[in-house]
Each structure stands twice: as structure tokens, then as C-alpha cells.
Amino acid sequence: MNELRTIQTDVVMEFGPFHYYVQRRLILQGDRPLRLGSRALDILHLLLEHAGNVVSKETILARVWPTTVVEEINLRVHIAALRRALSDGKGGKHYIANIPQRGYSFIADVQLTSADELAPHEPNGKPLHNLPGRLSPIFGRDAVVDELIRKLPTRRLMTLVGAGGMGKTTIALRLAELLLPHYHDGVYLIDLSVLVDPTLVAAKVARTLGLAPLSEHDPCDLGRYLNSRHLLLVLDNCEHLIENCAALIEGLLRNAPRLTILATSREPLLTDGECVQRLDGLTIPPRSLALEAAIGCSAVQLFVARVEAHLPGFVLREQDVAVVIEICRRLDGIPLAIELAAAQVGMLGLRGLLGQLEHCLQLLTHGRRTAASRHQSLRATLDWSYALLSPSERTVLQRFSVFKAALSLDMALSLINCMQLQEAQVFEAITQLVAKSWLEVEMIDSVVHYRLLNTSRTYALEMLRGSDENRQVLQRYAGHKNMRVIQGGYKQS
Incomplete structure (x- = not known):
């Protein structure tokens, strides 16, 4: 069985005022993350690996664009961006030299150290974090990670919101490991998925931080403990404890001005100062792409x-x-x-x-x-998320599942309301299903429409077939002039 590797095994390349964390693909200027595109970072990595030697243009192109034929101008553009980011040439500092007819060379002194030496530590040498090592690469999330890296130092509460399986925890952990050097008192992950009793959220946080059980003290002690500390807390899986999480987070942020919280949830926390980042699926190419x-x-x-x-x-x-x-x-x-x-x-x-x-x-x-x-x-x-829905939300979800096409709000209200659910209840349920990452929102001809993802729709159809109103719903929509039955579901004609 593979053992988790701590992120402290990361090698760090130091040059000038910069620290490049190889495993984390992070470059810091002092304690500030430097924003570089993935191609520019690939080029820097290659040049640092061969510091003091010339790396040919052909070698760089083959490493950075292994499956694509690109012009040399692409390389020059990224080299120029890299030089700007490093302030190459300013104050007499030079890092990347162009060797005519041959390639490029990294000419500054490069020192190798361990991230273990640079990350925050307690006085006894114990690392100030509990983050697991990442065992596999992350695909397709560079843009959102780059955006959040820029926001988090100034936004004290960020919530990653998305449907189950979108990778909220993966992205949160990636952000936490990238930002570890920035927080002098450490970064801590608090996994709330195993917690059932919502009143124990504060105790779980305190226990993770190594504090005495909160049952012996007022929960406000947690805020007082964090008051002077420069910390990042990652509260993972807040959705089933959302009211208690929201109250605790707001209280902690008020009492601890240097605290930052990164939360993951299937719906926003709706607290003061919250910045929400919704996660969509990975990019899917057009069907005809080579x-x-x-x-x-x-x-x-x-x-x-x-x-x-x-x-x-x-x-x-x-x-x-x-x-x-x-x-x-x-x-x-x-x-x-x-x-x-x-x-x-x-x-x-x-x-x-x-x-x-x-x-x-x-x-x-x-x-x-x-x-x-x-x-x-x-x-x-899906079971985990479905269990958090109210009865009216489940009913509306099941009724949405008979439509493959997206519905406008007016159409949804007219088709879904019934004796059990009045129009106002249907509207509230739709609002909540969007918030809880079940319904997708899309614009069609400047009008907001709602639809279920294919996987969610399959699940909701199963729930409908197992419900008491399955026959009633089938009969109602089978007679609608814009619908036709297809394999037990419905499709827009």
C-alpha cells in the first residue's frame, strides 16, 4: 500500500528573492505567490533543471509542447513573459540569457533546499500543517487555482461550491499546499464529512489545532486563541452542517483578524464577507475534434x-x-x-x-x-447530496428529471406546480436546487433556463420511478403537447 507523502518532501530551488517549489509548481517572491502561466512555468522548470547550461530551443519546444507543433514565436512570447515576471534586468539582476543560434540559459545562482526548511514550524520543529501529500496530478484546474491564489490573501472567506464529484476537496488541498509558506502560523485541514452532530463543529476545529476540548470552555475561547494567529483553515464538506458552520466561521473571522478560511460545500454558506467560487465540469471538446x-x-x-x-x-x-x-x-x-x-x-x-x-x-x-x-x-x-434536500426539493427534482431539454422559469413553474406544490413552493425549491448544485443555470436567447446534468437526471429519474407519484407524473407529461415518451423518460419534441 502506498503511504501518504507529506508535502515537506518538496524540493525548493532558490534564486534571487524567489523560491520555486518543484512538486507544488509554486513560485514565491518573498511570501507572495507569483502568477505564471503553465507554459512559462514549464519553461522555467526546464531552465532551472539545467541552470548554467544552454538548453536548445528544440528541447524546450519538445518538453513544453510535446503533442503540438508550434512556431518559435510562441517560445519567445513565453520567455518574454517569464522575464517580466522575474523583473529580469532590473536592479542589475539577470536570470535568463539568450544564446544566439543555440537557445537559452539560466545564469543566476540556484540553491537547492527542502520545503521542510522553509515551511512554518513550531518551536520544537513540528510542521504547522496537517496536509496530506498529493499522489496524482490535477487536470484542468490551473485557471481556477491561479485565480483563487490571487484572491485568497485578501479575501478572508472563500467557499468552493459545486456538485458532488467536481473536485472541491482536491482544489482546496491544492490551494492549501500552495499557500502554506504564506501563513506564518500554518495551514490546517478540518474534514467535517465524518461529523454527524452539528454542535461539535467548533470542537472538531479545536481538536485539529491541538487545543483542549471545548466542552471545558466557552466556544468563544477558540476565537480568542486564533486572535493573533496568521492561519488558513480549510473546512471541508460543510453542506450537512451548514448553519452551524456558517455561524462558527462568521464568529471566528470577527474575532481573529488574521485568520483566513477556505470552505467547501455544495451550497454557499451565506455569511458576511463570503466570496463564492462555483466549480463546473472539466472542459469537453467538440465531437469532431482531432x-x-x-x-x-x-x-x-x-x-x-x-x-x-x-x-x-x-x-x-x-x-x-x-x-x-x-x-x-x-x-x-x-x-x-x-x-x-x-x-x-x-x-x-x-x-x-x-x-x-x-x-x-x-x-x-x-x-x-x-x-x-x-x-x-x-x-x-448523489445519495449524500439527495439526503440533504427537503421533501419539496426532492419532488421538484424528480419532476425536472423527465425533461432532457432546459426549462425556462415560466415553463418550469407551469409544468411542475400541482396540488401538493404551489407556484411559490416550486420557485423556492428551484432556487434551492440551484444553490445546492443540482440544477445548472444557462442562458438561452437571453432567458435563464434550468437543467439537470446527465448523471443527476439519471439519478432523479430513478427516484421518481420509486415514488408514489410516478404514474401520475407519467400520465401528466405524456399528454403535454411539447413532450413525447422515450425509454421511460421524456424529450422535447
């Missing part, structure tokens, strides 16, 4: 990487690109769903997998044994 272009899309990258992990030697062929794109499309670009599907390729093949995705909830059941129970299957993830 191999080289398709492999640049994050959903395809993740799928191929996970298939390769299960089937060493797997290579995506041109004739299979359309199938893989359609698999990612059926799974809405949801990272967890893509990972679970990729594990089935060895048994079903690519085309067999696509054919079975109509029954995706039964198919996507073999996750990592070490994952949280709700992440070991797609159904478990």
Missing part, C-alpha cells in the same frame, strides 16, 4: 491518464477520439465520474463503456477503497 486538439482538453486528459493507470501501455488512437469525447460528454466532465468510468475500460473497452453509460449509476461503482464512502461510487455521492 486527436491532438482533443487531448488538450482536461476531461479527455483525465480520462486517458486514469485509463493508462489501469492499463499500462494504453494509447488513445485517432479512431477512438470521438468515443472518448462522447464518454466525457455523457459524464458532464465530472472528475469523479470520469475516474470511475476509466476504471471500466479494461473490462468493457471504450465502445462497450459508452454503450453501458445509459446505466451509469450501476456502472460507476468501483472507486478507490481508501476514498471516503461517498466517493467510492457515483450513486453514493
Whole structure:
């Protein structure tokens, strides 16, 4: 069994006022994260690896753009951006030299150290964090991570919101490890998914920080303890304890002016000062895209990487690109769903997998044994979220599931309201289903429409078929002039 590697195994390359954390792909100028695009960072990494030596343009192009043919002008543009970011040439500091007809060389002195030496520590040498090591790469989230890295030092409460399986925890941990050097008193992860009693949220935080049990003190002691500390707390999986989490977070932020909180939840906390970042699925290429272009899309990258992990030697062929794109499309670009599907390729093949995705909830059941129970299957993830809905929200969700096409608010209100649910109740339920990451919002002809993701719709249809009103709903919508029955569901005519 693989053991978790702490992030302190990271190698750090120091030059001038900069520290480059190799494993975390983070560069700091002092304690400030430096914003670099992924290509520029790849180039810097390569030049630092060969500091003092000339790296040919051909070598750089092959490393940074391995599957794409690009012009040399692309390289020059990224080199120029890299020089600007490093203030190369200012104050007599020079880092990257152009060697005519040969390539580029990193000419400044580079020192190798360990992140363990630079990260915050207690006086006894114990690291001030409890973050696990990352064992696999992250696909398609560079843009959102870059944006949040810029925001977090100035936004004291950030909530990552998204449907189950979107990778909220993964992104939160990535941000936490990148920002670890910035917080002098450390970074701590508090996993709330195992907590059932909402009154124990404060005690869980205190226990993670190594404080005495709060039952012996007033919970306000936690705020007083944090008052002078420069900390980042990651509160993961707040949705089932949301009212208590919101109250605690707001109180802590008022009492501890140097505290920052990064929360993950399937709905916003709705507290003072909250900044919400919603997560969508990974990018899915158009169906007609060629191999080289398709492999640049994050959903395809993740799928191929996970298939390769299960089937060493797997290579995506041109004739299979359309199938893989359609698999990612059926799974809405949801990272967890893509990972679970990729594990089935060895048994079903690519085309067999696509054919079975109509029954995706039964198919996507073999996750990592070490994952949280709700992440070991797609159904478990949806069950966790469905259990948090009110009865009226469940009813509206089930009724939405009969529509493949997106519905405007007026159409949804007219089609879904009934004797049990009046229009105002339907409107409130739709609002909550959007907030809780069940319904997607999209603009069609400048009008807001709502729809379910394919995976969520399949689940909601199953819930409808198992309900007492299944027959009534089928009869009602079967008679609607704009609907027609198709395989037990409905489709816009």
C-alpha cells in the first residue's frame, strides 16, 4: 500500500528573492505567490533543471509542447513573459540569457533546499500543517487555482461550491499546499464529512489545532486563541452542517483578524464577507475534434491518464477520439465520474463503456477503497447530496428529471406546480436546487433556463420511478403537447 507523502518532501530551488517549489509548481517572491502561466512555468522548470547550461530551443519546444507543433514565436512570447515576471534586468539582476543560434540559459545562482526548511514550524520543529501529500496530478484546474491564489490573501472567506464529484476537496488541498509558506502560523485541514452532530463543529476545529476540548470552555475561547494567529483553515464538506458552520466561521473571522478560511460545500454558506467560487465540469471538446486538439482538453486528459493507470501501455488512437469525447460528454466532465468510468475500460473497452453509460449509476461503482464512502461510487455521492434536500426539493427534482431539454422559469413553474406544490413552493425549491448544485443555470436567447446534468437526471429519474407519484407524473407529461415518451423518460419534441 502506498503511504501518504507529506508535502515537506518538496524540493525548493532558490534564486534571487524567489523560491520555486518543484512538486507544488509554486513560485514565491518573498511570501507572495507569483502568477505564471503553465507554459512559462514549464519553461522555467526546464531552465532551472539545467541552470548554467544552454538548453536548445528544440528541447524546450519538445518538453513544453510535446503533442503540438508550434512556431518559435510562441517560445519567445513565453520567455518574454517569464522575464517580466522575474523583473529580469532590473536592479542589475539577470536570470535568463539568450544564446544566439543555440537557445537559452539560466545564469543566476540556484540553491537547492527542502520545503521542510522553509515551511512554518513550531518551536520544537513540528510542521504547522496537517496536509496530506498529493499522489496524482490535477487536470484542468490551473485557471481556477491561479485565480483563487490571487484572491485568497485578501479575501478572508472563500467557499468552493459545486456538485458532488467536481473536485472541491482536491482544489482546496491544492490551494492549501500552495499557500502554506504564506501563513506564518500554518495551514490546517478540518474534514467535517465524518461529523454527524452539528454542535461539535467548533470542537472538531479545536481538536485539529491541538487545543483542549471545548466542552471545558466557552466556544468563544477558540476565537480568542486564533486572535493573533496568521492561519488558513480549510473546512471541508460543510453542506450537512451548514448553519452551524456558517455561524462558527462568521464568529471566528470577527474575532481573529488574521485568520483566513477556505470552505467547501455544495451550497454557499451565506455569511458576511463570503466570496463564492462555483466549480463546473472539466472542459469537453467538440465531437469532431482531432486527436491532438482533443487531448488538450482536461476531461479527455483525465480520462486517458486514469485509463493508462489501469492499463499500462494504453494509447488513445485517432479512431477512438470521438468515443472518448462522447464518454466525457455523457459524464458532464465530472472528475469523479470520469475516474470511475476509466476504471471500466479494461473490462468493457471504450465502445462497450459508452454503450453501458445509459446505466451509469450501476456502472460507476468501483472507486478507490481508501476514498471516503461517498466517493467510492457515483450513486453514493448523489445519495449524500439527495439526503440533504427537503421533501419539496426532492419532488421538484424528480419532476425536472423527465425533461432532457432546459426549462425556462415560466415553463418550469407551469409544468411542475400541482396540488401538493404551489407556484411559490416550486420557485423556492428551484432556487434551492440551484444553490445546492443540482440544477445548472444557462442562458438561452437571453432567458435563464434550468437543467439537470446527465448523471443527476439519471439519478432523479430513478427516484421518481420509486415514488408514489410516478404514474401520475407519467400520465401528466405524456399528454403535454411539447413532450413525447422515450425509454421511460421524456424529450422535447
